[in-house]
Amino acid sequence: MTPLSRELANQTTSPWLAWGIGAVLLFLVIGLGLAIGAVPIATRDIIDALRGIGDPSTIAIVRDLRAPRVLLAALVGAGLASSGGALQGTLRNPLAEPYLLGVSGGAAVGAVTAMAFGVVQPALVTACAFAGAAIATVVVTAIARIVGGGADTKLLLMAGVVVGAFANAAILVALADAPPERLRGALFWMMGSAADATWPAVARCAAALLLLGGILVWRARDLDVLSLGDEPAAALGVDVDRVSRQLFLVASWLAAATVAAAGLIGFVGLVVPNIARALGARQHRPMLLMSALYGAVLLVDADLLARTLRAPADLPLGAVTALVGVPFFLLRLRRLAA
């Protein structure tokens, strides 16, 4: 093998250290997420409780409250991060992500509208979130096209922020007279939370992540090519308009699935793919997978902060991620402008 073939053979394997550290971190934060809470539980008791041994109330806390909450946070983080990574590739903009693009907002409006009309089946609510995300995608791209005459990604982000603001307003109006015991409140949708996670919600989120995230990983080289630009991508044999539309929609639906499960959580999709790239995952296949890993770590961690920073109050998860994400956005913007 010549040195070049060796380089190429190694190209999809990112630095193993980054993978290893990510895996260890994920294991640690999940452990912490199970251990920390209003009721302190010893490590050994947690392991016993997971296996169904010991005090019934401890088993209930670990198995029915903390485990689904931690797993949901992990899945939502993985989904948002890989969705953001794919959107950044299709739009060729490292600042793109589902929340700033208004796609998550559209999904939330879809879900809230369905519930305001009395829809209670979670699968149907999720389907409405998908529809809302798709409509938001169409509206945002239409605004950018009408205003700019082309697919300028800066205009796309501006249109996304505006649509997101509109979505928040729509959520507040739709839930103004909602019975709090029947519907989750506007704050849940607008700022996100994993607090009332259930096992069925975990299962739905996992299924969406496997299916939609799987499609993105499968089509990862199309993302590599799209991220070169419209003309280079066309020159390399990608039907640019069709493929970028498809992948944008799949990434939006992945974000919508997380919104249906945990509301609007911003900036995870922005921050994590940039971290994955900085850790050496340049091509989209390793980048999406590493984003999923670190997205899970980040959101389980954020959820830990959400329930401990001002305990016993449970902070909105989106508030925690925004506190981390906004400074990051500004730093990245500065580097991009430089």
Next chain:
Amino acid sequence: MSEAARPREQGAPLAFDHVSVRYAGRPTLALDHVSVMAEPGKMTAVVGPNGSGKSTLVRTLLRRVPLESGRVSVGVVDVASLDAREVARRIAIVPQREEPVLPLRVEEFVALGRHARRSAFGGMSADDHAAVESAVARAGIADAIGRRTDTLSGGEWQRVRIARALAQAAPVLVLDEPTTFLDIAHEMAVFELLDGLAQQGQTVLLVSHQLNLVARFAAHIVLLHRGAVAAAGDASAVMRGEILERVYEWPLVVTRDPAVGAPALLPLRGSGRHRERPSS
């Protein structure tokens, strides 16, 4: 015979046959019955002032613009009958502008030239490796392997982009102003590289502003003016004062290139201080 055994792809002719293009909402045609024939083993150049339709011609190959009439064919195949992947296997294009927004390593970037020949999953085949190796060698970028595309100089970046096109192992190579922003040494290096590829049997179609170098290197030149062919032929047929003055709307003189004897153009007017100095 496997592709690995013939990395130096034999060319196929690329023919634009009375191609007309109209951009939406524009009254005039961007291309008006333009015919260009690029043959294997030769460098063919398309030249002309800004807005004369040079880049539109390349865009018809990327199918970013619909043809109003006419036909583009590669070999005996009508390009319109091919899908994007099939076009990329026959015609490798280096588009005019490209920025490394999400940078890759050079070898990863060049390997994307194989995209149209690879399945979604699965690694690089022996053919893929051979094509990339050959492209890296021919473009002379072995030193850049391992570096990130956002750390390359302008000259390296253009050669890396040409290497990606070579990795497509397509019989036709099309380049849209590949030497813009390059200094003299890098510009000459690109022209010599393309000249060598043509001599190896590749079909090379070059869109360029560099009339004097085109006159030196290209075997066939097509001069576009307001979307139509103003002149076509070898350098002596196209590089004529009266034609170029009319097309470029500037007084000029055609002289001899002292290096190789090809026709060369000098624009007139401008500062008179060099002439005045001896008499003052």
